[in-house]
Amino acid sequence: MKVTEHIAQATKPFFSLEVLPPLKGESIDNLFKHIDPLMEFKPPFIDVTYHREEFVYKKRENGLLEKTSIRKRPGTVGICAAIKHRYDVDTVPHIICGGFTKEETENALIDLNFLGITNVLVLRGDPIKSEPCFVPEPNGHHYAVDLIKQVVNMNHGRYLASEQENVFPTDFCIGAAGYPEKHFEAPNKKADLRYLKQKIDSGANYIVTQMFFDNQKYFDFVETCRNEGINVPIIPGLKPIATKKQLNLIPHRFHVDLPEELILEVVKCKDNEQVKQLGIEWCIQQSKELQKAGIPVLHYYSMGKSDNIKAIASQVF
Ligand code: FAD
DSSP: HHHHHHHHHSOEEEEEEEEEOOOOOOOTHHHHHGGGGGGGGGEEEEEHHHOOOEEEEEOTSSOEEOOOOOOOOOOHHHHHHHHHHOOOOOEEEEEETTTOOOHHHHHHHHHHHHHOEEEEEOOOOOOOOOOOOOOTTTTOOOSSHHHHHHHHHHHOOOSSSTTSSOOOOOOEEEEEOOTTTTOOTSSSSSHHHHHHHHHHHHOEEEEEEESSHHHHHHHHHHHHHHHHHOOOOOEEEEEOOOOTHHHHHHHHHOOOOOOOOHHHHHHSSSSSHHHHHHHHHHHHHHHHHHHTTTEEEEEETTTTTOOOHHHHHHOOO
């Protein structure tokens, strides 16, 4: 079933999960161990992130540095199929522009279609760590909107080899990312919203937000979106904070602010066990408030941890 159908047909609030593929060489059982305890809550769909290649530099015997490209977390498509098979839930692979030519994207979408996976979250991807800004592949996409258009074309039976006849149309439900606090590269919120509207007007069916720790940011974002004519479901993304280090890591990595009250409480914690408990409680409060406001689905960024998500879900669902 499509994400939008899950939302439209929900008879009670539910949550979806976002998981990461295991590190290269690790068993998929590690991922299953993480998902297993959460299945009692019956999340109707699970997102699997995509991780593009990174460059690493190895020192050669002659002292020169050798640049090699590695993908630390491959396997998104296979993992989606494995999760679907094991738990009988829908999966949402993230597909990104970065590192892909249009043809490689088309081939990945064909694989997904054959596997019966009918949802995709379409993203641009971040710049490679060693690059100051995002660089598309030659014959790749620059922005998520361009990739969305490619998926929509396939949904209309228009593949890249356009002279081909009798092509089978795909039927993907398309998600896009939204940023209540603005995407870090956008010149201002208005411009960011304009580009978000382009993604919806081009065929994205729903939005998942970047994490936020103050619900007012989400409520304001939804209101602005609605005023701009963005009427698709906007799924709030939530992440429970778990370590003191995240006070700096989260703003650095995800370009979001943490509320002063949360910071002061984290600082008071004696150890990360206390921080984790605080993160759970904060996320429960956020979840309950969103539910009270009538939001039918919450999206938890689980980051490979299930015990805190389980603690939250058991209080909220
Ligand atoms: P876009 O929508 O293309 O926007 C990128 C920037 O360009 C924005 O500043 C936007 O305002 C601007 N822009 C957009 N269109 C135009 C245009 N036509 N002209 C000029 N400017 C434009 N990353 C991964 O690598 N793997 C993942 O699995 C992953 N999952 C994610 C899941 C969620 C829910 C979210 C919120 C983010 C995720 N990301 C992931 C991170 C994401 O790839 C980055 O935030 C990336 O920098 C932007 O992606 P986007 O799809 O929002 O890009």
